[in-house]
Amino acid sequence: MNSTFNWGIIGPGKIAQQFASDLAFIPGAKVHAVASREIGRAQAFANSFEAPFHYGSYEDIVGCPDLDAVYVATPHVGHFENTIRCLEAGIPVLCEKPLAMNYRQVELLIDTARRKNTFLMEALWTRFLPSTRLMLKLIREGEIGELVGVKADFGFRSDLPPEDRIFNKALGGGALLDIGIYPVFLALLLFGKSCEIKAMAKIGTTGVDEDTHMLLRYPGGQLAQLHGSFLVDSKREAFIYGDEGTIHMHANWYQQTNLSIFRAQAEPQLFSVEKKGLGYHYEAQEVMDCIGKGKIESDRMSHALSAALMLSLDSIRREIGLVYPEDE
């Protein structure tokens, strides 16, 4: 591989801006091309990151020369369509969470990545943050004993209008797919696939979930108590319970650098890690490393993990009665 790595970006919105800024932390990583639904926005974004190519449609970016990977950062309903188009063209993809709208779409994306021998990964950035690595290491080293359960939340009160992508059903809005996905992912990472799911939600006026509470059971006997919300500013902490202690991932747990271990009759033990930038370059680096090794998936955010995550989200949606047009 060249010493430069050329990223393409589809959907130059808020998160794409943060992702592109963080590429500065990776030697050789560059924004090479930008695709927007509107050429002026593509050009403005390309100019601010000195990208040589810009396109006024998402379709056109697949013809861009020398692209090493594309980052898909559109609203949820665009993930499947934009990702599959790139994969069919043999272009590796890092796609924002959730990888698609449902399990059937995720299966199709994975099948396409395999058939085209082309890299695909869901951009679940928390998986690659130093704090997540540290948490997993502490568990592996037995610091809290056998795992018993997890409690995690991700809630912020949103005053965005109903048309915004987070509330708009036609764009795949809803708290579960947008932010509830993080606690569901944490429990999956710790315990594997769940065997029982209970969930309740408040469905808002736009027809999507605004406040979703979940209880999951795992084959190892562990339990997870999870919450995602656009209605309340929750504390956004995670507690991972073991029979010899508890790991407290401080707020906001999904992007933290600090965590503590609590044990009976002992002072909490604080652990800190360094995080550079906002933290989006860690997932970008994983993509670059995997592609450099000729892999079509990451071991740490594997196709199987994304598929299992979507199976959980589908089951939770069944429990709360949330159906999207893509499910029909």
Ligand SMILES: NC(=O)c1ccc[n+]([C@@H]2O[C@H](COP(=O)([O-])OP(=O)(O)OC[C@H]3O[C@@H](n4cnc5c(N)ncnc54)[C@H](OP(=O)(O)O)[C@@H]3O)[C@@H](O)[C@H]2O)c1
């Ligand atoms: N990893 C994280 O920390 C994180 C944080 C926030 C969001 N996300 C994920 O990133 C994705 C984008 O989120 P965002 O907050 O960046 O979204 P956003 O700014 O609202 O939208 C991103 C871009 O999508 C394009 N787009 C395509 N169809 C659209 C439509 N019908 N309405 C509005 N925009 C449309 C727009 O670009 P053009 O019109 O210029 O093409 C827009 O700028 C979502 O999948 C979200 O779940 C991840």
